Each structure stands twice: as C-alpha cells, then as structure tokens.
Amino acid sequence: MVRKWGTDIGIAVRSLRFGSMRTVVTLDSLDPDTSSIAAHVSTVFNQSDLLFDPSVTKQIPELVCSGRLLSASQCSVYFQQPRLADLSPIFAISGLRLINQQSLPPPAFDSVRSDLLNSKPSDINSTLSVIGDPRLYPFDDYLVIFQIAGGAFLKYRNAIGTVDSTYEVLPHFPGMVVREISRPEFESYDGKWGAEFDRTLCGGKPWQKHQYDPQFWMNQGVALSVRRPLFLQVLACVFASIALLSVILVYLLSEPSTYFINSLATIAALWDVRTILTGGAPKTPNIIDFSFLILFVVQFTLMALRFFFQRWRDIN
Known part of the structure; x- marks a missing residue:
C-alpha cells in the first residue's frame, strides 16, 4: 500500500529495487498560479548490470551461463521512450473512478520495433498539472498525480527479453513539505463529479473503479501532496x-x-x-x-x- 511517511523516503525505497534501468523524474518549479509543475525525465542504464538483473536473467537464462560482460556483438538493447501520463485532471473530476489502474504487460517486440530507440533515450522535459487552490495560501495543498512508463528490450542471440525500468522521483520544492498520498485519502476523494457519477450510474453505490489498486501505485503510479510547512x-x-x-x-x-x-x-x-x-x-x-x-x-x-x-x- 502507499506509505504514509515522507515522500523522499517512500519514493527512494521503490528505487532500491535492483534493476539495470531506472527512470528518474525530477520535479521542480511548482507554479500555483498556472497549476503546473515542471518535470525533467532522464534514463539511467548500465548494460553490464543486465547480468545481475533478476527480471532479465529469468527470461534469458543464458545470460547467467555466459559469466562475462556483454559486448555489443552479443546483444542489442532497444529502448522505449519514457513517458509521463498526467492523471491529475482526471482525478480532479472523479477521483479514482476513471483512472485505469491496470498494469499492462509489455508489448510484443515485433509490434513496437519501429518505435524503439537504438540508444539510451535523451532527457525530456514535461509539464504536469496540479490540483490545488492558491487562494488558500498559506493553507494551500497541491496534489500531483501521474504515471511513469518506460523500459527496453534485450536481444541476446536469438532470445528477446523485456527490461523493466525502476523509477525514482526527486521533488525539489524548497520551503514546501512533500509526502505521498495515503490510501484513505485516495478512496475518500470524490473529485468534482465523483458523487454524481455514483448517483447516476450506480444508484448511489460506489463505482467499482473507485477501488484502490496498491500494485499499480507501487509500480507505475505516483501521487504526491505538496503543501506549506506547519510553522x-x-x-x-x-x-x-x-x-x-x-x-x-x-x-x-x-x-x-x-x-x-x-x-x-x-x-x-x-x-x-x-x-x-x-x-x-x-x-x-x-x-x-x-x-x-x-x-x-x-x-x-x-x-x-x-x-x-x-x-x-x-x-x-
């Protein structure tokens, strides 16, 4: 489940899971007046770590038997462009009801080969929206919710395996308190039209998609609260x-x-x-x-x- 302690700890713990590839999202420049946050996305990859990545060696056992560093002649790595999906506008309208929390399996290599990159993706900049009211300063609280997608494919001889990307989120908001949104906060947030959804479509009963999926928010989803310090x-x-x-x-x-x-x-x-x-x-x-x-x-x-x-x- 989503941890209730500080974001710096919670997000860092997720990045401790070993992997040969990591997507790093740096958040800064919170602008309450435009309800936006600037995000910088970078990819960290070390090809030699593929031999020790359990998710990769499970798919291609021959990597363990090789017992030496991988060379360019032995394998090829094809990268997906990392993406950030802004979920804040949907969450502001209906809470969790319209957010797809299913962790989809990686696509087939042949079906996406033309879209893959032959080298490590270059850094990209993105803008995420936030939920909050700057008129409440200094009691304003902003929610930023997004989904991270990224990964790669490893082709070793005739075998093809997927390389899952771990992620790390680095919030840089001086003078602000950042934490992860807890599960009760998720499920109690109705959004602007959430209650109307329940009355119209479900006869007043909670919509099935209102349920919280901890696996999704642990592996792909990020939900942070940014607010002023209590002092x-x-x-x-x-x-x-x-x-x-x-x-x-x-x-x-x-x-x-x-x-x-x-x-x-x-x-x-x-x-x-x-x-x-x-x-x-x-x-x-x-x-x-x-x-x-x-x-x-x-x-x-x-x-x-x-x-x-x-x-x-x-x-x-």
Missing part, C-alpha cells in the same frame, strides 16, 4: 490574531488626541505584516490579502466613527 501556517494565524487585537486595543485605549496618529501607525504595521506573510505567496490574491483588507476596512471604519462621535460631542 508558516501557525505564524500566519498568530500574526493575524495580533493584528486584530491591535486594531481593537488602539480603538479602546488611545486618547482622542493621539488616536488618529496611532491608527495610521497601525495601518502601516498591518501592511508590513501582510508583506512579510505573503513574501513567498502566489500572485493570486489569497486569504491573507482578504483578511488584511478586512482589517484595513475595519480600521478606517473605526477611525471614521471615532471622528464623527468626537465631532458630535463637540457640537453638543
């Missing part, structure tokens, strides 16, 4: 509470002669606090912007009320 969220709550308390105290405790100056100082302090808290925020207006906008309105309203009450007392 930033607590800091935002503390500063917002202090800001609200300052507005109230300035109104209640300031002398009439100094209230206007104190109010302006409070407004300047509120703006400075807002600037600090939104230093790394998305460009999209967020709840901190709206919260401090409300505090500004409250402060100006109190200033106006205080001014009119003072004028009314002076007149009477």
